[in-house]
Amino acid sequence: METPGRRRRLRWWPRSLYWRLALGFLAITTIGVAAADVYAARALAEGLRNRLDQQLASIRQDRLDELESSSDLEPAGATAVVLLTDAIGRVVQRESGAMVERAVIRLSGADLDRMATTGRAGAVGPAPMRAVVEKLPDGGYLVVAESTADDAATVHNLVVIEAVSGVPLIAGVVLGALYFSRRTISPLKEITATARRFAAEGAPSQRVSAPVSTAEVEALADAFNAMLGRVDEEFNRRRKAEEQLRDFVGAASHELRTPLTAIGGYAQLVRFGALDDPARLDDAMRRVQNETRRMSVLVDELLLLARLDQGRPLECRPVDLAELCADAVADTRVTAPDRPVTLVVEPGPHVVTGDPDRLRQVVTNLLANVVAHTAHDVPAEVRVGREGDEQIVDVIDGGPGIPEELRERVFERFFRAGGGPARPALRDDHPAPGSGLGLSIVAAIAAAHSGSVRVEASESGAWFRVRLPALTGA
Incomplete structure (x- = not known):
């Protein structure tokens, strides 16, 4: 049972099926586009990070090879920073690319030891950098870092593009949803209009003639037309039965009135003494007997038809x-x-x-x-x-x-x-x-x-x- 609180919470939800379909399409499309955009952005960021980690690993290996042959570091790339530090994190030597000359990297001895132990790249700050650390035999550390600004800009551009293109896409889907929802709902409106005309006019001969758009609507229209057909048949059957009943009652009344009129007429003749002749009185009584017998046969026939109509075994x-x-x-x-x-x-x-x-x-x-x-x-x-x-x-x-x-x-x-x-029979040799x-x-x-x-x-x-x-x- 729906509670008042639930009714209040759902009051904002439209009752029209047309708007429910449109809002449903809007919600599903928005969620789908947003999920796809988020997934694409995260996948791009993950791919760029993996590529950057591979570059850092490659640079670190190159710098280790250089340190084995000499103690000097080669200049880094335009977005890379290479540092040699002591055991507590003080920078001994630094090589920076042209785009990151002023980039600041702060790593304590504990941070260097942790990153060197894991061997995985990680974010370092305060500048947007990502670095790998290698512990050297003399107790110092080799730090190779590279800027993530370009990668972040790439992801940001993708998000902007998705946002700009997603709004027209959602708008187009909503417009299409409204159009197809209207076409889908139009047969239902025709069915509703037919039902209202039937309720107002009581004309079951009406049928749904709206164009069919879906199999479900077609099935509903066929079922509705079949129902109207059954109602029409039942309406005609009842009307015909009522007409037959009226005709039957009228005819039965007329058939019974004829012998009753004859019997009543002979009874009045006897009452007023018009049949004082014994022969005439005997003929009148014989005619009354014939009419009574005919009326009895008619009543028996009517009772038989009534029993047969009731389906008695x-x-x-x-x-x-x-x-x-x-x-x-x-x-x-x-x-x-x-x-x-x-x-x-x-x-x-x-x-x-x-x-x-x-x-x-x-x-x-x-x-x-x-x-x-x-x-x-x-x-x-x-x-x-x-x-x-x-x-x-x-x-x-x-x-x-x-x-x-x-x-x-x-x-x-x-x-x-x-x-x-x-x-009634006028003579015995001319039966009625x-x-x-x-x-x-x-x-x-x-x-x-x-x-x-x-x-x-x-x-x-x-x-x-x-x-x-x-x-x-x-």
Whole structure:
């Protein structure tokens, strides 16, 4: 958890990703350039010091060779000083180059002894000099020193050059960082703008169309567009579901109102004594009974659709489609004796897993659809076959067929090709048309069994094809 003190310490740090990237580039570049400059300066100083130490060692060896042959010292170089001292550091003889004639070197006896013991070159003062010391056999010391002013000037010039060139380099890197940061951030700004438009307008059909600059931004844009796509699909699905629910409630209310109106009308006739004739009263009661039965069937169908929509589990056991279709065809021949109905079963087993009562209702409803919408002498055919891992049930009639523009809508609830609601039967030999739920029940039952039903293209008549997963190993 972030503490108030930590928030105060980080308040100076910008919240904008753009400026954070720019400041990050600036900090990294500055540290990198400064580290490189320091390293270069130190490396140059170390190299010059090593070279100077080699020169001092060479001069010392030359002077030792001279002292072995004679007691006089040769003149030193322009920047070198050669001294002969006694045991306590007093200068006995000095040879100085032209550029260091006035250079002062102060070394005590202890300093001379220490430097002679180590044999390594070291800085001496007060002048900017570096010297090596060699102890002589007579107890004195040979001191060879050389000025480090030129080397220091060289290092100083390098530092100046690095400083002068480093500032434009850092400025160029920062400008480049700002440019590329802006290009990198621009798709994120487009995503943010799209999200704000979506939040303000509620239009999930919008998509991010900013140019993609990096793989990460591309992945973010794709994920954001995919999310908007899912939201768009869910929005459309919910809107469609709400529209279907409104249509469903309106149609169900209309369907129930029709028999209820008829029942209420006959009840008022009885109440006001308009049906004093026993024959008329018996006919009215028969009509009330028919309307009650039709309303009961409608309610049962609605309850069945509600159960199927809720995904309630159905009975699950092996079902022989050939036997089931044979029973449905036999029932149709009894209820419609004038209609020629044939059954064609391809060789082989036709077993699926499911609820036998509901699967039988599928075939029964399809045959009832043929009976309700075609003439009494129009032939019908039921075929049972198999395609791959699916069992096929075809119900085909020789009627006028279904127009192509209505083939996808026939499975909608309360949909009728005529477009109007069901009307009550006026006479017993003219039954009322169906409620418009038969084919929607067929589609719901097929979907509950992981299958499907659709209207196939046919040159004549209507062709319904039901596909169900075949039972493996049947």
